[in-house]
Amino acid sequence: xxxxLVPVEHRDVDVDLMQPGIWQTRRNFTLAExxxxxxxxxxxxxxVTPVVLCPRAxxxxxxxxxxxxxxxxxxxxxxxxxxxxxxxxxxxxxFISAVENVLRVQLNPIEEAQAYADIQExxxxxxxxGKELGKSRSHVSNYLRLLTLDITAKDFLIHGxxxxxxxxxxxxxxxxxxxxxxxxxxVRLGWSVKKIEDEVAKHxxxxxxxxxxxxxxxxxxxxxxxxxxxxxxxxVIQKTPSGNWQMGFLMTGDDQFAGxxxxxxxxxxxx
Numbered sequence: 001x002x003x004x005l006v007p008v009e010h011r012d013v014d015v016d017l018m019q020p021g022i023w024q025t026r027r028n029f030t031l032a033e034x035x036x037x038x039x040x041x042x043x044x045x046x047x048v049t050p051v052v053l054c055p056r057a058x059x060x061x062x063x064x065x066x067x068x069x070x071x072x073x074x075x076x077x078x079x080x081x082x083x084x085x086x087x088x089x090x091x092x093x094x095f096i097s098a099v100e101n102v103l104r105v106q107l108n109p110i111e112e113a114q115a116y117a118d119i120q121e122x123x124x125x126x127x128x129x130g131k132e133l134g135k136s137r138s139h140v141s142n143y144l145r146l147l148t149l150d151i152t153a154k155d156f157l158i159h160g161x162x163x164x165x166x167x168x169x170x171x172x173x174x175x176x177x178x179x180x181x182x183x184x185x186x187v188r189l190g191w192s193v194k195k196i197e198d199e200v201a202k203h204x205x206x207x208x209x210x211x212x213x214x215x216x217x218x219x220x221x222x223x224x225x226x227x228x229x230x231x232x233x234x235x236v237i238q239k240t241p242s243g244n245w246q247m248g249f250l251m252t253g254d255d256q257f258a259g260x261x262x263x264x265x266x267x268x269x270x271x
Contacts, residue, residue, distance in 0.1 A: 021062035023097035038076035065100035151232035153183040
């Protein structure tokens, strides 16, 4: 990838000249961790690990890795950070950012999976990614499969309600709706990995009923599945005798309703 061949410059840079790059996988930075990191930087007289930057054409710099240090510096009003600056390609920047996230930061399973996906976009195989990060090929492959899960199951992983080991069996289910159903039950009832595996096996072994629908009904059923899988919520679509279309969603609480509105680009506080 030639990262080590890129000429770099080490120097202190004003915090105000930096802005987050597009390569950052991690999106959640808690105030507590930023406070702790900022305090340690104040005691140390600055950041020990350099922030990696690449110059912007319009002036200033994009942060490739070290956004957490940058945010902590802003919080503690540290004016400058020690940085490593290089003209990295997009693939090189993506690789550097993803590797730093996996090796230095406590990621949730979806963030870790997305980091592997970002590295994969640079052209590396699962085995090569594993070697770069000290992980097994199967570990990388299993985490990447988590990105195919239903959005509700992903939310459970992001918020620590399911572990990666618990969620892995859900990847065997083709239906996003069934993934969501099993994941929700697992969280509500506190299922073990073995119980989740057993429940998934029941669905995999269940014979699928053959239903011969008229073509229009079959098209509506297919459309209903697509919309449900895309939004993450049960959906009903029907065509009235007058030729009008109706569509409805089933949500069990205000949070789910707000989540659907956000996916439609509607902010609740603007309603």
